[in-house]
Amino acid sequence: MSDFTTRPEIRGTFGAVTSTHWIASASGMAMLERGGNAFDAAVATGLVLQIVEPHLCGPGGDLPVIYKTADGEPQVLCAQGTAPAAATAEAFAPHKVIPGSGLLATVVPGAFDGWMSLLAEHGRLPLSEVMGPAIFYAREGHPVLPRVAATIAGLKDFFASDWPTSAEVWCAGGSGPAVGGLLANPALAATYQRIVDEAEAASDDRTAQIEAARAIWSDGFVADAIGAFTSTAELSNNIGGRDRALLSRDDLAGWRCRTEAPLSIDYHGWQVFKTGPWGQGPVLLQALAILRGIDLAAMDPMGEEFVHTVIEAMKLAFADREAFYGDPDFADIPMDVLLSEEYASARRALITDVASREQRPGRIPGYEPLADAAIARASGDFAAGPSVEPTMAHMTERRGDTVHLDVIDRWGNVVSATPSGGWLQSSPIVPGLGFALNSRAQMFWLEPGSPSSLQPGARPRTTLTPSLATKDGRWLSFGTPGGDQQDQWQLIWFLRFVHHGDSAGSAPETGNLQALMDMPLFHSTHFQGSFYPRRAEPAKMLIEETIGEDVIAALRARGHEVDVAPAWSIGRLTAALREPDGVIRAAATPRLMQAYAVGR
Numbered sequence: 201m202s203d204f205t206t207r208p209e210i211r212g213t214f215g216a217v218t219s220t221h222w223i224a225s226a227s228g229m230a231m232l233e234r235g236g237n238a239f240d241a242a243v244a245t246g247l248v249l250q251i252v253e254p255h256l257c258g259p260g261g262d263l264p265v266i267y268k269t270a271d272g273e274p275q276v277l278c279a280q281g282t283a284p285a286a287a288t289a290e291a292f293a294p295h296k297v298i299p300g301s302g303l304l305a306t307v308v309p310g311a312f313d314g315w316m317s318l319l320a321e322h323g324r325l326p327l328s329e330v331m332g333p334a335i336f337y338a339r340e341g342h343p344v345l346p347r348v349a350a351t352i353a354g355l356k357d358f359f360a361s362d363w364p365t366s367a368e369v370w371c372a373g374g375s376g377p378a379v380g381g382l383l384a385n386p387a388l389a390a391t392y393q394r395i396v397d398e399a400e401a402a403s404d405d406r407t408a409q410i411e412a413a414r415a416i417w418s419d420g421f422v423a424d425a426i427g428a429f430t431s432t433a434e435l436s437n438n439i440g441g442r443d444r445a446l447l448s449r450d451d452l453a454g455w456r457c458r459t460e461a462p463l464s465i466d467y468h469g470w471q472v473f474k475t476g477p478w479g480q481g482p483v484l485l486q487a488l489a490i491l492r493g494i495d496l497a498a499m500d501p502m503g504e505e506f507v508h509t510v511i512e513a514m515k516l517a518f519a520d521r522e523a524f525y526g527d528p529d530f531a532d533i534p535m536d537v538l539l540s541e542e543y544a545s546a547r548r549a550l551i552t553d554v555a556s557r558e559q560r561p562g563r564i565p566g567y568e569p570l571a572d573a574a575i576a577r578a579s580g581d582f583a584a585g586p587s588v589e590p591t592m593a594h595m596t597e598r599r600g601d602t603v604h605l606d607v608i609d610r611w612g613n614v615v616s617a618t619p620s621g622g623w624l625q626s627s628p629i630v631p632g633l634g635f636a637l638n639s640r641a642q643m644f645w646l647e648p649g650s651p652s653s654l655q656p657g658a659r660p661r662t663t664l665t666p667s668l669a670t671k672d673g674r675w676l677s678f679g680t681p682g683g684d685q686q687d688q689w690q691l692i693w694f695l696r697f698v699h700h701g702d703s704a705g706s707a708p709e710t711g712n713l714q715a716l717m718d719m720p721l722f723h724s725t726h727f728q729g730s731f732y733p734r735r736a737e738p739a740k741m742l743i744e745e746t747i748g749e750d751v752i753a754a755l756r757a758r759g760h761e762v763d764v765a766p767a768w769s770i771g772r773l774t775a776a777l778r779e780p781d782g783v784i785r786a787a788a789t790p791r792l793m794q795a796y797a798v799g800r
Contacts (some may be wrong), residue, residue, distance in 0.1 A: 201376065206790040209797075211710040216786035216799030217241050218774040219605035220681060223342060224248040224542075225788075226738070227333035228607060229798045238266070238613035240324040242605060243315045244621050247334035249603045250311075250635075251385065252342050254624045256352045256601045256681065259388070260309035260637040261621025264475050266462055266668045269322060270612035274464075274473045274668050279314020280659045281307040281640065284703075285654050286446040289646045295439060298642045298654070300732050301626050302437030303430060303445035306638035307660060309615060311619055312417050314457040320410040324611070327409045328396050338634070339389035341382030345794060347436060351625055352376035364604040364626035370624060387634030394421065414456075421454045422633065429630045430637075447637070462668075465489055466537055468698055470676075473668040477525040477533050477651075480730075481665040484687040484694075486517040489544035490551075497699040502719065502747060504754035510695065511724050511741055511760065512551045514688055518727035523561035523574035526651025527659040533651055534564050555759035557738040559727065573650060578728040578736040602664065602681035606776040608784050614776075616666035616677040618686070631770035642732060649697070661676050663730050669694070671710070673780035680773040680789075684730050688723040689771040713775050713787035720744040721771040737761075744770050 210216055215238070217228035221507070228245030232238075242265070250258050263279035284307065292298055298305050313625075319330060353376045358366035369385055370376060377383040395413050396448050398420070402412040416422060427449025434444045462473040463481065467488040474481030490513040498507040524533055537543050550560060559578040561571040602620035607613075621638035625759065629636050643660035645653050652661040666679040676697075680689050696716045722743035728736040740761045743752065755762050768791045776786040786797035 205647065205712070205714040206718050207712040207714060210786040210799045212800040213610060213782050214784075214800045215241070215607070215609040216776050216784045216797060217245055217605070217607045218776055218786045218788045218795070218797035219245050219249060220603045220772055220774065220795045221249060221252045222794065222796035223252050223337065224605065225796045225798045228331065228605070231330060231738065232609060234325060234329065236325040236330070237611060238607040238609040238615045239318055239357060240325045241609070242388050242607045242615040242617055243319045243323065244330050244333050245605045245607065246315055247261050248337060249619060251334055251337045251388070251606070253345070253348070254385075255348050256403070257311070257603045257619045258622025258624070258705045259312050260627070260630070260636040261619060261623075262374055262638065262640055262662065262664065263311040263314040263617065263619045264479055264662075264666055265314065265318060265615060265617040266666045267318070267615045268323070268473065268613070268668065269380045274462050276460050276462045276475050277314055277318055277457060277458060278475070278478065278659070279310040279317070280478060280662060280664075281310035282455060282657050282659050283307050283636070283641055283644070283654060284446040284448060284451045285656045287641060287654060289648065289654055291446055292646055292654070295441060297439065297732060298644060298646065299437035299439050299441070299443065300642045301639050301641070302443055303433060303435055303627065303637070304437060304443035305641040306430070306447045306627060306637040307640045308447065308451050308455045309622065309637055310455070310457055310623070313414055313455070315581065316410050316414045316417075317457050320407050326406050327399055327413060331392055331396055335389050336746055337391045337610060338385045338392065338690060341384035343380050344377040344383045346379045347792070347798055349377050349379045355625055365629040365631050366624065369629050369634055385634050387632065389634070391422065391633045391635070418455065419453045423449050425633050426452060426630055426637070433628070435628055445637070459673050463535065463539065467492055470669045470671040475665060476528055477535060478527045478659040478661055479665050480521055480525065480661070480663050480687055481667075482525070482535065482538065483517045483521050484665065484667065484691050485539055486520060486544070487513045487687070487691050489539060489541065490516060490548045491695065492635065493545060493548050501700045502751070504751045504758070507722055507743065507747070507751065507755060508555070508758055508760070509551065510692060511722070512556060514691065514724050515556055515726050516547045518684070518724070519559050519561040519574070522578065522728050523571045526653070531651035531656045532654050534567055537564050538562070553758060555739045557759070559736065569649070570651065574728075577645075580670045602686070603680055603684065604666070604679040604774055606677040606774050606786070608675070608677060608776045608778045608786070610782065610784075612675070612778060614666055614668060614675050614677050614778065616679050618664045618666045618679050618681070618747065620662070620664050620681070643730060651799055665690070665756060667694075675778045676775065677777075678773065678775035680771055682772060685723045689721055689773055692721055693717065693773055693774065693775070713777060717773050717775070717787050717789050720747040722747070723770065742770060744768070751768060
């Protein structure tokens, strides 16, 4: 492994914040400097990401968090909003699919309640301080990223003709923002400031103020505005129609985020923690279970044998995702089997020296119909119609995506979060509030019988998947945006960390978090995608050209259909690590030139 890195690995003992935008990371670090902890910093970071990356997340989106307090065990906060009470397959029958944009696909917006719950239960600082940076950047403006400017420019005419409330916010004065120019959102600044003002008027107590903010969102002026909008607006979607939302004010008033235990497995002494199967997190655990019995340490982490083996394990794990994952409150999901060593051993035996072209979910007794249905869906024709794939793999400026953050403080609190949804391009702005709702219902299947079939009150099975891991008193937080690629890029990075980085015994100077992050990445599109048109591309994979021509040729010789991606174009990983002696380390990908780790 080269000693050269694109930037230094951040090291210190006070704290570190790493996220997909430097302004957000700095805002979170400001909370630590004011005496706040990792939870205060995470909430401030997450709220600022809504402002500076509005094409990737927003207040109307969703939020999974994995965290541990200094003296506690890992927990999952699920702020994934549920399908409205009126969201039935019959409601979508005229479309035959769930649109990827517009109002019909909106589920309960969960992110704000999740952030407030985290702040109330585990934070230290008052509501006004933690929300202050987001209010500042929304009111005063922030330098516009090229991708934000391009996204708005591509939709300017559509906003003007079809989503006029979005035009008012994103194209003030009749044109979109210039790259590097200041973009403000006064309406959102006013919404957040009003929440703070009303919460402070309700009580002098910190926790009571935060709980008041939650109530204002779900049953106050925010809910009133959302309910008034969704009950009357009929606006364009991405499949050529116009629709109204199924979401009602009552859906908001009856919903709260929840905390639950994570799923986990042991991988070479590291205990790895992920969300339940309402997210795709268990995919990483399944892939690790499969790879646990293969000597990856003996492989070159830049070599074709490593790439091939990991890709083939990914295919098997993601095939199971498509067959078996969904909201466990509404479906019987055999997670105990899927994470067992006996099952992993059988799956491991399916990996050969040749790239598989089959969709191969496991044959679990009693669950065979789910596997058969997943195979049938993967071979179906979903190719008609415009794609709204929100990942980096398909290069359009209308894509959405996700953001990620990791925070560790000096007391040993650790937070990993992957906010998403509420993209500026996914749904029109709610009048007077300055933010869009979400289109997360597009993750459901309309066909009955799948664990991820649409049902009122169910959580859509998302791709959002933060990570925690621990070994011998070390705590690691990591993650990335990227839709179906999230657990692929995380898996690759974590395997290299365990087997080829300082975790494997090499010196930190030659195996640091940043050096591993700078290495070429790859991913598979073999399995069925999570977003319309949900294509499966047998044996297809993408890999950065910096892996080398010889490796690419060898992968093709094994039967992989390799698309070569430009250097520095795949993955947006961030990570933070706390050592047993209190040293904190952090890193952020150089890709897209916006993620940053800060700390001291």
